Amino acid sequence: MNSLVYLRRMIINQKxxxxxYTVGNExxxxxxxxxxxxxxxxEVAAKLREILEAKSINxxxxxxLNPMSSKRVFAPQAIASMLAGYTFNAEMRAALLSFTxxxxxxxxxxxxxxxxxxxxxxxxxKMHMQYQHNGVLRMQAYIAQAENTRDExxxxxxxxxxxxxGLIAPLNASTQSQLQTQxxxxxxxxxxxKPGILARIIKRIRGL
Amino acid sequence: xxxxxxxxxxxxxxxxxxxxKTTMVQNLSDSQLAATDVAATDDVSQLKAMTTVxxxxxxLKVDDSLELHLFGTPGQSxxxxxxxxxxxxxxxxxxxxxSSSDESLQEMKKMFEYFSEHVDLPxxxxxxxxxxxxxxxxxxxxxxxxxxxxxxxxxxxxxxEGSKMLALTLLGNALLAAQAEGDYDDSDYxxxx
Numbered sequence: 001m002n003s004l005v006y007l008r009r010m011i012i013n014q015k016x017x018x019x020x021y022t023v024g025n026e027x028x029x030x031x032x033x034x035x036x037x038x039x040x041x042x043e044v045a046a047k048l049r050e051i052l053e054a055k056s057i058n059x060x061x062x063x064x065l066n067p068m069s070s071k072r073v074f075a076p077q078a079i080a081s082m083l084a085g086y087t088f089n090a091e092m093r094a095a096l097l098s099f100t101x102x103x104x105x106x107x108x109x110x111x112x113x114x115x116x117x118x119x120x121x122x123x124x125x126k127m128h129m130q131y132q133h134n135g136v137l138r139m140q141a142y143i144a145q146a147e148n149t150r151d152e153x154x155x156x157x158x159x160x161x162x163x164x165x166g167l168i169a170p171l172n173a174s175t176q177s178q179l180q181t182q183x184x185x186x187x188x189x190x191x192x193x194k195p196g197i198l199a200r201i202i203k204r205i206r207g208l
Numbered sequence: 209x210x211x212x213x214x215x216x217x218x219x220x221x222x223x224x225x226x227x228x229k230t231t232m233v234q235n236l237s238d239s240q241l242a243a244t245d246v247a248a249t250d251d252v253s254q255l256k257a258m259t260t261v262x263x264x265x266x267x268l269k270v271d272d273s274l275e276l277h278l279f280g281t282p283g284q285s286x287x288x289x290x291x292x293x294x295x296x297x298x299x300x301x302x303x304x305x306x307s308s309s310d311e312s313l314q315e316m317k318k319m320f321e322y323f324s325e326h327v328d329l330p331x332x333x334x335x336x337x338x339x340x341x342x343x344x345x346x347x348x349x350x351x352x353x354x355x356x357x358x359x360x361x362x363x364x365x366x367x368x369e370g371s372k373m374l375a376l377t378l379l380g381n382a383l384l385a386a387q388a389e390g391d392y393d394d395s396d397y398x399x400x401x
Contacts, residue, residue, distance in 0.1 A: 007401060089359075094376040101389045102393040142251045144388035149358045152384075169400055195393035197217060197274065198299065202379045204270040205236065208372055 001100040003051050004057050007164045011075045018059045021054035031065060036072035041081060044073040047080035053092065058100045076111070079164050080118040083157045089205055096156050097143070098199040103169040108162065123158045136171050142193075215274045219375070220294050220329075221264075222281040223304035224315035228336045228365025230264050232304065233280040235371035263290075288322040300330040300378045304365060305349060308340035313352055320353050330382040334363035334374045369394025 003021075010017045016033045029051070030047045031038035039047065088096070098186065108131035114121045131137040139159055146152035163166045219236075221229050264280030279294055281287060295301075303320065306312035323331070335349050346353075350360040361377060363370040 013295045014379055066293050090373040090377040092378065094383070097380045098386075101383060101387060101393050102397050102400060124300040139393070140387035140392050144384050148356075170397065177226070194391050194392045195336075195383055197215065198383045198386065199393070200274055201268075201299070202274055202376060202383070203215070204268065204276070205372055205375050208236070208368065 001019050001095050003054060003057055004160060004202045006057055007048070007051065008081075008166060010059060011164060012166045013061070015061055016063055016065050017059055017148070018065050020058045020060065021050060021051050022056040023050050024082055025041055031067040032075075033067070033072070037070060037078045038067040038069060040071055041073055041077075043079045045081035045084075047089070048078060049086065051115040074116070075118040076113060076118070076165055078207075079161050080113065080116040083117050083161055085116070086157060087153055093152075093156070094202045095206065096160070097139060098202050100139050100143050100156070100159060101195045103159075103168075104167045106139060107131065107171050108137050109167045109169070111165065115162070118161065120154050120158050120161070123154050124162065127155075127158055127162075139168070163191075183190055212275070216277055216297065217274070218277050218279060218294065218296075218298040218300050219378075220279050220281060220317065221304065222301060223334075224306065224309075224312040224319070226306035227306045227312060227362075228311070228334075229304055229315075230279040230301070231280045231333075232371045232374075233264040233266045233363045235365075235368045236268055236375055237278055238269050239267060252283040273324040286318060288326075291323065291327050291335060295327050295329055296340060298329055300332070300382045302329070302374055302378055303333045303401075304336055304363075306337050307335045307349065307362075308335060308337045313344060313349065317352060330377040330385050331359070332374060332381060333360045334365065334370075335360055336363055336365045338362045339364070 001157065006019060009030045010019065014034045017031075017034065019030050020025070021028055021030075028047065028050065030051065036045040037048070108128045110128055113124055118124065127142060143152065143159065144156050146155050157167075186202065223229055225235075233397050250294065263282060264278075266278040266280075268276040268278065270276055276299075281290055281294065301323065303316065303323075305316040333349065333353065333355065335344070335346050337343055346362055347357055350357045353360070359381075361374060362373050367394045
């Protein structure tokens with residue numbers, strides 16, 4: 001899921017950037033600057049969805065980029081719109097689950113996403129409560145707690161939104177050491193762990 | 209020079225006769241190493257000219273140190289004993305059922321009852337031949353097998369994309385199951401933040 005990583009970096013860096021992506025045989029672009037993504041609300045949401053599923057992505061960062069219009073959609077609004085009603089096929093689901101697997105123990109930051117009509121805000125609030133209760137969030141456990149397919153989709157959307165917008169971050173080492181009561185798995189060779197093996201197979205089958 | 213030991217994991221593709229197992233093994237393999245199709249002579253000859261008597265076997269090379277071995281197992285419940293061998297080192301099982309055949313569904317039910325009692329593996333069911341007249345719906349097949357409809361997916365086994373989606377659904381479920389058991393793999397997150 002390189003698209004999630006690129007989008008997060010663009011938004012967090014707050015610098016003018018252009019993301020180039022390929023859909024089918026067509027290459028498209030989306031501009032970003034501190035004020036937000038360039039374009040109308042619907043255009044930006046549609047392009048962001050295409051970026052999520054694009055096979056090829058490249059980000060250019062420069063102060064000399066030339067956006068076509070002055071319309072901007074603020075990042076939280078754009079991400080909320082992108083994810084509104086967003087569902088995915090088995091390939092996207094497997095990719096998102098593989099991505100989730102790589103996330104370390106996390107802190108969850110609170111941000112007023114309801115202001116931007118984030119449809120999954122209540123799930124985000126519950127995730128934050130879970131983090132506050134435990135002092136750490138294991139995204140893998142959060143996703144695995146889904147009661148059904150619909151709930152799993154909502155939780156994956158919350159993961160996507162909070163990751164892209166920088167609302168989740170690794171729990172730093174000093175905090176980890178204070179959490180004596182938390183069961184945090186020791187790091188071992190990821191290549192030999194079952195989730196690592198499954199993720200490699202998923203990546204290979206996606207490429208078939 | 210020290211060489212890395214190659215890991216091998218198994219994926220089992222099973223189900224009643226004429227459901228599309230051989231085709232799915234072909235779709236997901238780099239190379240099919242064994243196919244034991246022979247001319248059908250019993251009732252199966254009314255369904256298709258050739259049937260698998262041993263098992264289909266294919267390999268998907270994942271990377272230099274990992275191979276996925278695909279086993280397409282005979283489509284009769286009398287071969288259920290093979291699960292003891294096949295499930296060792298397996299990441300999951302894909303069941304295929306011919307949606308247009310009552311016999312296929314009943315045979316599948318017997319196979320699945322054995323699987324549920326004796327095998328602990330993530331699984332998913334692919335309902336093939338949904339385009340044929342009289343094909344049972346996904347909901348009906350799920351109800352017959354006592355499964356949630358999320359675990360039964362319509363699939364065209366002839367299409368590579370369909371085989372991919374079924375395998376990816378299974379792998380996603382397996383990943384969730386591993387994570388639910390607290391088996392995390394977060395040693396490689398530096399580039400994410």
